Amino acid sequence: MLPYPLHWTERLAIKTDSRILFVVLDGVGDVPINGETPLSAANTPNLDALARDASLGLSTPVAPGVAPGSGPGHLALFGYDPLHYEVGRGVLSALGIGLDLSPNQVAARGNFATLAPDGTIADRRAGRIPTDLNKRLIALLQDAIPSIEDVQVNLYTEAEYRFVLVLTGDGLGGRVADTDPGRTGEPPRPAQATTQDPRDQKTARIIQQFVEKATHVLHEADIVKEYDPAPNTVLIRGVDTKPNLPPFQQVYKLTPGAIASYPMYRGVARLVGMETPPADWSGSGERTETKLKLLREHGDKYDFIFFHVKKTDSYGEDGNFEMKKKQIEDFDAILPDLLAWKPDVVLITGDHSTPVGVKAHSWHPLPVLIYGPHVRRDGRRFTEMDARGGSLGTLRHLDLMPLVLANALKMKKFGA
Amino acid sequence: MLPYPLHWTERLAIKTDSRILFVVLDGVGDVPINGETPLSAANTPNLDALARDASLGLSTPVAPGVAPGSGPGHLALFGYDPLHYEVGRGVLSALGIGLDLSPNQVAARGNFATLAPDGTIADRRAGRIPTDLNKRLIALLQDAIPSIEDVQVNLYTEAEYRFVLVLTGDGLGGRVADTDPGRTGEPPRPAQATTQDPRDQKTARIIQQFVEKATHVLHEADIVKEYDPAPNTVLIRGVDTKPNLPPFQQVYKLTPGAIASYPMYRGVARLVGMETPPADWSGSGERTETKLKLLREHGDKYDFIFFHVKKTDSYGEDGNFEMKKKQIEDFDAILPDLLAWKPDVVLITGDHSTPVGVKAHSWHPLPVLIYGPHVRRDGRRFTEMDARGGSLGTLRHLDLMPLVLANALKMKKFGA
Numbered sequence: 001m002l003p004y005p006l007h008w009t010e011r012l013a014i015k016t017d018s019r020i021l022f023v024v025l026d027g028v029g030d031v032p033i034n035g036e037t038p039l040s041a042a043n044t045p046n047l048d049a050l051a052r053d054a055s056l057g058l059s060t061p062v063a064p065g066v067a068p069g070s071g072p073g074h075l076a077l078f079g080y081d082p083l084h085y086e087v088g089r090g091v092l093s094a095l096g097i098g099l100d101l102s103p104n105q106v107a108a109r110g111n112f113a114t115l116a117p118d119g120t121i122a123d124r125r126a127g128r129i130p131t132d133l134n135k136r137l138i139a140l141l142q143d144a145i146p147s148i149e150d151v152q153v154n155l156y157t158e159a160e161y162r163f164v165l166v167l168t169g170d171g172l173g174g175r176v177a178d179t180d181p182g183r184t185g186e187p188p189r190p191a192q193a194t195t196q197d198p199r200d201q202k203t204a205r206i207i208q209q210f211v212e213k214a215t216h217v218l219h220e221a222d223i224v225k226e227y228d229p230a231p232n233t234v235l236i237r238g239v240d241t242k243p244n245l246p247p248f249q250q251v252y253k254l255t256p257g258a259i260a261s262y263p264m265y266r267g268v269a270r271l272v273g274m275e276t277p278p279a280d281w282s283g284s285g286e287r288t289e290t291k292l293k294l295l296r297e298h299g300d301k302y303d304f305i306f307f308h309v310k311k312t313d314s315y316g317e318d319g320n321f322e323m324k325k326k327q328i329e330d331f332d333a334i335l336p337d338l339l340a341w342k343p344d345v346v347l348i349t350g351d352h353s354t355p356v357g358v359k360a361h362s363w364h365p366l367p368v369l370i371y372g373p374h375v376r377r378d379g380r381r382f383t384e385m386d387a388r389g390g391s392l393g394t395l396r397h398l399d400l401m402p403l404v405l406a407n408a409l410k411m412k413k414f415g416a
Numbered sequence: 417m418l419p420y421p422l423h424w425t426e427r428l429a430i431k432t433d434s435r436i437l438f439v440v441l442d443g444v445g446d447v448p449i450n451g452e453t454p455l456s457a458a459n460t461p462n463l464d465a466l467a468r469d470a471s472l473g474l475s476t477p478v479a480p481g482v483a484p485g486s487g488p489g490h491l492a493l494f495g496y497d498p499l500h501y502e503v504g505r506g507v508l509s510a511l512g513i514g515l516d517l518s519p520n521q522v523a524a525r526g527n528f529a530t531l532a533p534d535g536t537i538a539d540r541r542a543g544r545i546p547t548d549l550n551k552r553l554i555a556l557l558q559d560a561i562p563s564i565e566d567v568q569v570n571l572y573t574e575a576e577y578r579f580v581l582v583l584t585g586d587g588l589g590g591r592v593a594d595t596d597p598g599r600t601g602e603p604p605r606p607a608q609a610t611t612q613d614p615r616d617q618k619t620a621r622i623i624q625q626f627v628e629k630a631t632h633v634l635h636e637a638d639i640v641k642e643y644d645p646a647p648n649t650v651l652i653r654g655v656d657t658k659p660n661l662p663p664f665q666q667v668y669k670l671t672p673g674a675i676a677s678y679p680m681y682r683g684v685a686r687l688v689g690m691e692t693p694p695a696d697w698s699g700s701g702e703r704t705e706t707k708l709k710l711l712r713e714h715g716d717k718y719d720f721i722f723f724h725v726k727k728t729d730s731y732g733e734d735g736n737f738e739m740k741k742k743q744i745e746d747f748d749a750i751l752p753d754l755l756a757w758k759p760d761v762v763l764i765t766g767d768h769s770t771p772v773g774v775k776a777h778s779w780h781p782l783p784v785l786i787y788g789p790h791v792r793r794d795g796r797r798f799t800e801m802d803a804r805g806g807s808l809g810t811l812r813h814l815d816l817m818p819l820v821l822a823n824a825l826k827m828k829k830f831g832a
Binding site: 009373375390391393394395400401402412413414415 | 478
């Protein structure tokens with residue numbers, strides 16, 4: 001049996017014409033500073049109008065006290081218990097750059113990093129090297145290390161200091177610990193399997209060899225020496241195989257499309273069966289015009305749209321209250337464009353809180369808003385404080401998909 | 417181990433003299449129209465007085481987004497996880513007309529229906545034939561089909577187009593899909609077991625023969641030809657055997673009595689071990705005087721009374737705001753009679769919401785009120801809006817039995 005709530009929705013969900021808009025403002029939840037959060041301080045006339053006629057609540061992403069990464073946060077939003085379906089960041093990154101992993105592949109996230117002469121990590125991101133240099137280093141490494149033992153090695157630039165490592169071969173497992181110690185001043189960790197399974201042991205052995213060979217190649221490369229801090233080693237994390245998730249089409253009877261400018265979010269969306277209509281994602285930032293164009297041109301193919309806004313999280317991580325507030329106001333300005341898709345039900349929330357005072361993903365429950373023809377209208381604003389005691393009460397992210405399906409009259413009655 | 421919350425209460429519940437009144441206003445929850453729900457618009461001085469001194473909260477019947485049928489809704493209220501204890505409608509209907517099923521029996525719900533000349537269902541209820549005609553058709557079928565193979569066939573009129581089929585014999589299983597396709601314009605489905613178990617296969621075979629024989633008998637009957645749409649076939653649904661539920665006496669240490677005018681609710685009450693004191697239930701509607709007479713004459717036998725009010729749901733299904741409001745006011749008028757039983761603890765809620773705007777059972781959480789000597793007094797009214805943010809917070813129906821037991825000081829401390 002599928003875990004909650006997938007077992008419900010697989011039984012009860014029905015296909016109808018109604019449309020669901022599912023908006024994720026990444027990291028939007030916050031903690032008041034002098035009584036205000038970015039959400040409460042922002043000037044959001046469009047969001048206010050929607051919220052007034054919507055039901056509000058507070059939703060805990062995974063469990064009280066747990067600050068989720070982007071992967072678990074979004075899986076929970078999409079109704080996939082992240083404790084049941086654990087997905088390595090490497091897999092999310094691989095999917096995000098458009099790779100479709102097969103069962104004999106293992107993916108990992110790589111960082112170009114700086115090793116100090118004493119063997120400790122001096123910079124986990126090698127000064128956030130430019131993407132162009134990343135591409136040149138990847139070409140160098142790919143040329144030098146096409147394979148290890150009987151395993152094919154493929155390397156892909158993600159952005160800045162980040163790359164993706166994909167191993168292809170027989171008998172590879174995904175349970176290998178990060179070589180990234182997570183902080184500077186410590187040496188990189190050896191690649192170690194977290195189980196006794198020979199498949200995991202094999203992957204660990206290959207990754208360890210890869211790290212050693214790559215460090216050797218980078219050490220010899222003239223191009224590396226020009227930079228300070230020098231990208232003279234690699235750190236590996238988030239090793240995993242692609243999980244087998246029951247798709248949205250099967251469990252929710254939806255035809256879902258995802259609109260997100262950042263690869264990670266398109267990746268997690270594809271993992272649950274969403275289509276990611278093609279666009280020119282070159283450039284950086286929110287790329288709002290590209291996203292709105294996608295919605296206008298491809299929206300009618302779908303009855304469920306996941307629309308992702310990234311920068312609310314980024315400025316939370318930077319501890320920048322004013323810029324986080326500004327991102328919310330920017331979102332407010334495009335809300336009418338989203339509503340022009342004519343959804344029957346709208347959900348707005350975030351994957352997790354990223355309070356400017358914490359400067360990191362946090363455990364705080366987030367405001368959630370559900371708008372539709374059958375909601376109790378709370379007459380409030382979409383803020384952390386107003387969401388307390390709203391009609392939706394206190395929820396988990398896992399509850400949200402059944403709720404939006406029900407509000408769109410896409411769930412039949414359970415039992416007689 | 418029993419599922420939550422039965423495992424708690426079986427360990428912790430103790431027998432005392434205190435009395436619990438458990439009132440279910442069927443389908444009472446609603447969604448505001450122009451800011452008002454039937455509960456908020458109703459003039460309810462007695463309920464208001466009780467609510468002022470009670471704790472309020474919002475309770476989700478089964479899970480967010482799930483609209484339960486009457487069976488699962490009531491099982492959840494009584495603390496029996498409806499996912500763990502799934503009960504077919506046939507069993508509920510059989511218990512509701514006073515049958516006590518034994519382990520070698522299978523019950524199903526039947527509809528008299530109209531088959532078009534092309535073999536599709538033209539009317540799933542044969543124009544809702546009168547109960548008198550139902551009784552004559554049942555006599556005809558019972559006479560013509562006393563048994564099939566080694567299985568005894570018993571037929572009982574429920575009301576209008578509905579009847580109950582009970583099969584008695586060895587080796588009968590309960591897992592057979594409905595022959596009712598659930599919509600017109602499609603042919604009836606063949607009776608099919610949903611497992612490979614020979615017991616389920618046998619039941620499916622017997623039901624298929626019953627449907628064929630009954631259709632033949634009805635086709636030949638002069639009485640059927642007089643009606644348009646003609647009740648010329650039968651549809652079977654909700655096939656099941658009686659589930660084995662641990663009774664209230666065992667898990668809650670209660671002596672429970674149920675007072676409900678509609679058979680279905682007496683049926684589900686008996687399923688969990690409640691007594692249903694005998695009364696003359698002839699006639700229709702709420703039969704309030706009969707219910708109050710039962711309470712006066714039999715109330716002292718019990719320390720737990722389940723009191724059911726049906727019409728709040730019926731008028732929700734009809735989309736009739738004013739009449740739903742009126743049912744709530746009628747209930748308010750008899751609340752003093754209920755309190756005359758001198759309960760120590762009173763719970764009032766519904767099994768599910770039936771919003772007049774949805775005209776069907778819905779997923780919306782309902783207001784719940786607990787009154788007793790040890791509650792936090794919220795000073796509010798019993799409405800969907802006032803229940804937001806009440807002292808009880810947001811709950812599931814499964815949480816309610818332990819809460820009323822605790823408020824009645826019928827739960828000992830857990831652990832030392």
